[in-house]
Amino acid sequence: MATKDAGKRVTDRREQILDEAQRLFLGHGLEAVTTRQIAQAVGISQPSLYAHFANRDAIAVELCIRAFQQLAQRLGEVDASLTGANRVRELCLAYIAFGLEQPAAYRVAFHADIAVDDESGMHRGLEAGISAFSILREAYADIIADSARAELAAQSVWAGIHGLVSILLTRPEFPFADLRQLVDAHLDRLLAADRI
Amino acid sequence: MATKDAGKRVTDRREQILDEAQRLFLGHGLEAVTTRQIAQAVGISQPSLYAHFANRDAIAVELCIRAFQQLAQRLGEVDASLTGANRVRELCLAYIAFGLEQPAAYRVAFHADIAVDDESGMHRGLEAGISAFSILREAYADIIADSARAELAAQSVWAGIHGLVSILLTRPEFPFADLRQLVDAHLDRLLAADRI
DNA sequence: TCCGCAACCTATCGCTGATAGTCTATCAAT
DNA sequence: ATTGATAGACTATCAGCGATAGGTTGCGGA
Numbered sequence: 001m002a003t004k005d006a007g008k009r010v011t012d013r014r015e016q017i018l019d020e021a022q023r024l025f026l027g028h029g030l031e032a033v034t035t036r037q038i039a040q041a042v043g044i045s046q047p048s049l050y051a052h053f054a055n056r057d058a059i060a061v062e063l064c065i066r067a068f069q070q071l072a073q074r075l076g077e078v079d080a081s082l083t084g085a086n087r088v089r090e091l092c093l094a095y096i097a098f099g100l101e102q103p104a105a106y107r108v109a110f111h112a113d114i115a116v117d118d119e120s121g122m123h124r125g126l127e128a129g130i131s132a133f134s135i136l137r138e139a140y141a142d143i144i145a146d147s148a149r150a151e152l153a154a155q156s157v158w159a160g161i162h163g164l165v166s167i168l169l170t171r172p173e174f175p176f177a178d179l180r181q182l183v184d185a186h187l188d189r190l191l192a193a194d195r196i
Numbered sequence: 197m198a199t200k201d202a203g204k205r206v207t208d209r210r211e212q213i214l215d216e217a218q219r220l221f222l223g224h225g226l227e228a229v230t231t232r233q234i235a236q237a238v239g240i241s242q243p244s245l246y247a248h249f250a251n252r253d254a255i256a257v258e259l260c261i262r263a264f265q266q267l268a269q270r271l272g273e274v275d276a277s278l279t280g281a282n283r284v285r286e287l288c289l290a291y292i293a294f295g296l297e298q299p300a301a302y303r304v305a306f307h308a309d310i311a312v313d314d315e316s317g318m319h320r321g322l323e324a325g326i327s328a329f330s331i332l333r334e335a336y337a338d339i340i341a342d343s344a345r346a347e348l349a350a351q352s353v354w355a356g357i358h359g360l361v362s363i364l365l366t367r368p369e370f371p372f373a374d375l376r377q378l379v380d381a382h383l384d385r386l387l388a389a390d391r392i
Numbered sequence: 393t394c395c396g397c398a399a400c401c402t403a404t405c406g407c408t409g410a411t412a413g414t415c416t417a418t419c420a421a422t
Numbered sequence: 423a424t425t426g427a428t429a430g431a432c433t434a435t436c437a438g439c440g441a442t443a444g445g446t447t448g449c450g451g452a
Contacts, residue, residue, distance in 0.1 A: 243411080243412095250408090
């Protein structure tokens with residue numbers, strides 16, 4: 001009981017740090033938030049963070065995981081009764097909506113430069129990203145029988161919608177066309193190959 | 197004469213700083229390079245940089261301009277005798293090649309967060325970016341008569357190829373398909389709408 | 393009762409971008 | 423030829439950053 005409480009307290013503080021870090025990151029952007037700000041928001045001293053995380057990057061990795069999980073959840077909410085190309089299009093719309101509505105989360109997921117683990121060549125945030133991507137991959141398995149072709153299609157479409165979200169987020173000052181028209185035109189173009 | 201010499205000397209030092217900064221940025225990435233490293237490479241003290249640039253961001257803006265100019269030059273080298281969809285495809289290939297061969301330049305151009313000017317809502321790097329994009333826009337004016345539709349198509353294709361380059365650069369650890377296959381599949385998909 | 397450990401603290405490190413204040417060499421005007 | 427202004431460089435220094443060292447406290451188990 002007491003042991004469990006102690007363990008729980010540690011977990012809670014870790015989660016509390018991540019909650020505050022996420023809140024600050026979403027509000028001010030990844031690079032702008034300092035460890036001292038996070039610590040102050042939690043109500044502990046700045047060095048105390050290092051009892052829970054190896055370094056600032058480790059916090060960023062956890063937030064990267066959260067961001068990909070939120071993306072996966074958003075994609076998971078897409079109407080499961082849809083099939084084929086219709087489902088792919090709705091997944092793309094959900095993806096773009098997530099990116100534009102949660103720009104800070106999207107940037108943590110895709111633009112933050114986070115060191116990968118030396119042996120695995122990955123970090124846990126990337127694993128979460130792959131699992132989010134799998135939703136799109138499986139939707140394409142429904143459309144294209146050849147699995148290699150389905151994989152290529154899914155990666156291409158992913159890159160395509162990522163490009164739109166990415167450039168809208170990082171260079172919003174460019175003279176883009178009307179957002180709805182641009183999204184529609186982009187999806188029409190990107191998914192034209194899957195027309196029946 | 198003497199005045200001109202003095203003016204020239206200033207310009208040279210500015211250019212020298214930018215040259216060294218570019219060399220360091222390309223080698224070590226944007227965030228990794230410090231003002232002291234730049235100053236040391238030039239052979240002056242770190243505060244002396246601030247006689248030539250308002251701050252570190254101002255140097256980044258100039259390098260952003262250079263990156264876009266290099267991209268524009270690369271696109272300008274595409275065979276001018278090509279027309280229509282063939283020209284668009286070659287432009288896309290050149291774009292992707294530039295991004296993958298000059299990752300640091302591409303990141304400065306598209307991923308570096310550089311404050312925009314308050315009144316104009318832009319910075320000069322963005323203007324250079326727009327002029328690079330214009331090459332693709334004009335190629336689409338050749339294919340699609342309706343100028344609004346041509347603009348939408350060009351922006352969509354730009355976003356599409358940017359997405360592939362961007363994700364390959366920022367998340368190379370993802371299990372992507374073979375690069376040549378992926379690029380081919382992506383361009384096939386992205387440009388399918390322009391088939392005659 | 394005492395031990396060990398987890399979590400916290402203060403103090404401090406080296407490094408960063410940026411500013412203040414001074415010195416010097418060059419050029420234009422007297 | 424002498425003066426005054428200016429450009430460009432310097433040293434010294436700042437506050438803020440991520441991170442580390444070392445000591446203190448309080449609680450659960452032997």
